[in-house]
Amino acid sequence: MYKFKIINYKPYEYEILQHQLDQLGKDGYYTDDLSFVSIFKKVNHPIYYKIDFFKQTGKTRTEKNNLKDAFCDPYLEYNYQPIYNKNGMYVFVGETEFDINIKWNQKENYIDEKKRYQPIGYMLSTLLVLICLLVAPFYSTTIDVFLTYGTAISYLGLILLCMTCFYRHACSFYFYSQFYQMIHKKINVLKISLLSKLRFFYKMSFIISVILIIGGLTEDIFNTQDLTKNECNILTFEDLGIKEKTEFSAKKKTGFFVSPYYTSIELTEHDVLYTKQYHFHSSKQAENKLDKIINHPENYDCTHFSAHDSAYYGYVDEQLTTLVIPHQNTITIVNFVFDYTNDNLNAIIQYYK
Numbered sequence: 001m002y003k004f005k006i007i008n009y010k011p012y013e014y015e016i017l018q019h020q021l022d023q024l025g026k027d028g029y030y031t032d033d034l035s036f037v038s039i040f041k042k043v044n045h046p047i048y049y050k051i052d053f054f055k056q057t058g059k060t061r062t063e064k065n066n067l068k069d070a071f072c073d074p075y076l077e078y079n080y081q082p083i084y085n086k087n088g089m090y091v092f093v094g095e096t097e098f099d100i101n102i103k104w105n106q107k108e109n110y111i112d113e114k115k116r117y118q119p120i121g122y123m124l125s126t127l128l129v130l131i132c133l134l135v136a137p138f139y140s141t142t143i144d145v146f147l148t149y150g151t152a153i154s155y156l157g158l159i160l161l162c163m164t165c166f167y168r169h170a171c172s173f174y175f176y177s178q179f180y181q182m183i184h185k186k187i188n189v190l191k192i193s194l195l196s197k198l199r200f201f202y203k204m205s206f207i208i209s210v211i212l213i214i215g216g217l218t219e220d221i222f223n224t225q226d227l228t229k230n231e232c233n234i235l236t237f238e239d240l241g242i243k244e245k246t247e248f249s250a251k252k253k254t255g256f257f258v259s260p261y262y263t264s265i266e267l268t269e270h271d272v273l274y275t276k277q278y279h280f281h282s283s284k285q286a287e288n289k290l291d292k293i294i295n296h297p298e299n300y301d302c303t304h305f306s307a308h309d310s311a312y313y314g315y316v317d318e319q320l321t322t323l324v325i326p327h328q329n330t331i332t333i334v335n336f337v338f339d340y341t342n343d344n345l346n347a348i349i350q351y352y353k
Helices: 011-026 061-077 113-138 149-185 192-223 283-295 342-351
Strands: 002-006 037-042 048-053 081-086 089-094 225-227 247-253 258-267 272-280 304-308 311-316 319-327 330-337
Touching: 002 011, 011 048, 011 089, 011 149, 011 192, 048 061, 061 081, 061 089, 113 149, 149 192, 272 283, 283 311, 283 319, 283 330, 319 342
Parallel strands: none
Antiparallel strands: 002 037, 048 089, 081 089, 225 247, 247 258, 258 272, 272 330, 304 311, 311 319, 319 330
16 A cells, blocks of 8 residues: 655744654655655554754765764664755654654754745745736737637636745745744744644645646647638638638637637648637727737737728738738738739628628
């Protein structure tokens, strides 16, 4: 019988980890490699785990080895083997009970200024990323990024993940300071009940954010539907009187902001007809989208737009390449590369009106 555990504890949470390991050991679960994802195997006798702290201060290799040996020797003497070392927090495992306590009077150099204030740097970095994620949709990010429910959900999960990381680093900054006081002033100010509650909140927030991200990406994959010519109301070369053999593909997506959204591309040997069609929930949303298109032609491979015949003509320098056709709550963007005529342009505009 096996148990799988995720081991992700900060040094100031050592008592919570010790309690978990004590319970596993009491139930006879053994591991010789404690890591982020740990596998515990059921054995027919109790197992004992011990946590201790060690910060390497030696300058030469010999001095470092001697200091580490001096730290490990009391455990090795009773056949306890080191199975974990992260941030100077060690875990030893043995099969016989060994009564030893952490010698806090020898741990005063364990937490230095770097360890105490390092979380501030992580907090600021996470906060910067979080601000960028919150601000981006209002400035640089276009609606095309959130064309499916899944994309929006994943983005929300990413924001929650950044908030969770910020919260975790803020807790680390505060409790490292508390841990420092405990070591130097010999006053135990770490409240296990409070740490457990804060850790539970962190775990739940992390799990929810991961579910949102993975679930959103999964939804995004299944959201896209492939369509044939007969299944979508998209203009083709045949509608323009071009009878050449073509390759055609079209997709449909649905989301919170655009429902539905169609895209299609049709190719001949020399010609291209690429169409995007947005169906908005209201005319106001459609107007806002149209304003962004016209005011930011660079996002649509154009240098400028001009209004003409209830549509907007997009140019690359002086070459017409794009038509933007608004109609009620729908906006259609047609990019083309072929020898068009005025009749072709009118046919495209009338088709989407």
